[in-house]
Amino acid sequence: MTADLDAARPIASQSRPIVRLERVGKTFSNGTVALAGLDLTVGQGEFLSLLGPSGCGKSTALRILAGLAAPTSGEVRWIGRDDGEGARPEIGFVFQEPTLMPWATVFSNVWLPLRLKGRPKAETRDAVMGALEMVGLAPFAASYPRELSGGMKMRVSIARALVTGAKLMLMDEPFAALDEITRFKLNNDILRLREQLGWTVLFVTHSVYESVYLSSRIVVMAARPGRVVADVRVDAPAVRDEEFRTTDLYNRTCREVSASLHQAMGAHDHL
């Protein structure tokens, strides 16, 4: 047990770091400790999955990064191009639910981030249609969310996240509510978009297989209090397809990550 926690030493990022969480803690007003001193550095261009059981604070970490929640202790340091202190960059956020406005068309939903910045419809038409094009939903611009399937709604949500040109994507279990076939498709879409648009992705999931398939690095977290127990690099090319699921590397990594997750949960058998 102790030996495994020692294995949680952070792996040095191979790329330029863009944000550093330093001993970030979050205690909710009801006394729940969601995070206790989380140290995490995200490198430029990484696909970093946060994997762990419910209550390990992975979503909280994402919300803190997005500025939707404030840490109760520790610091979030954004790092600028010159390695100095930087401002929070433009962020795209994809929630677990599609989180679309049901009263607005697909177009208006994707337009929203630009609209909130005061950009008129006419001027942003190309950007919005371009974003819809990237997720294959341009023909559905005039549809309402209720007319779309679960997977299509999620794609609209992704289009909305990318329409601002954000390079940092935060995704909070975006495909957890979808069936497996749709999830596989969307996983491939995310890999493609990441390659195309040069994203850095922080991806929260509780699926070992999803995290190994997508990530360049997997951080396994344990609950109560939320902390990092393992930091696993997936040394496979960024561009992957279904073939990858049959490789030895994939299987080996799945086993390794599963074992870490098991350890992370083992300490809390009463859950």
Place this chain on the structure above:
Amino acid sequence: MTHAPDHAGDRAADRSGDLEAPAAPPREPFLSRDRLLRVVVPLAILAALLLLWDWYVRANDIKPYILPGPGLVLTTLVADFGTLSGALLVTLQITFLALFLALIGGTLLAVLMTQSRLFELALFPYAVILQVTPIIAIAPLIIIYVRDTQSAVLLCAFIVTFFPILSNTVAGLKSVDHNLLDLFQLYGASRWQTLLLLKIPAAQPYFFAGLRIGGGLALIAAVVAEFAAGSAGAGSGLAFRILESQYRLNIPRLFAGLILLSATGVVVFWLTSLVSHLALRRWHESALTRET
């Protein structure tokens, strides 16, 4: 699959085809069986009841000042339409004016209350007190303080109509999806943008439910207030005509007035439902027909 009970969405998702065209809702033929039934069944019941009523009155030789037959009620309605239509117009005016004022007042106050906690704390309890006190008990006071009877009746109707619109709109403005609120915060939306683009559209279904309740209550309150006021002569509404008919034992006219009052209620309900349907039909579950 999705948790949301969106039928069109589930249908498309079931095929798990991600890029299926959204299915157009099947067009109902103008004279479908269902539509025909919806018209024919209530009409048949009405005809049966009228026949039963007519038979009962004739068979027992009941005097018109106790219970007039449907034929007599109808001829009275036509013969007295001059008097009754004037009263109907007054009642309609009061009902719709009360509803209109309550709409403006209720919505504005709801927005203010959800924008400022202090405002809510200060006003909401008094709105509740005004609502839970039976209007019939306040009416005598209002009639004393407000000189003009019509204005007094209008004020009563307004008070009753106001609350359901206020409380429903407040509930709607507060029941916005938290993830959407997060999204607006993430993109740095101003308070005004959040209100206009998120809270007000999200509150619509609640608001329209309040409108439908308020519409029905406006008519009831207009009648109750007029009973309390006992206003007479020109410029009085249907409620007074009904009271007057009772005093004079002109029961056929009482029935005729009652029919007009019911018809008004139906029209108000139908209008508010129509407005609600038109506003929500593109997106809200309540306005969609369920496919089985």
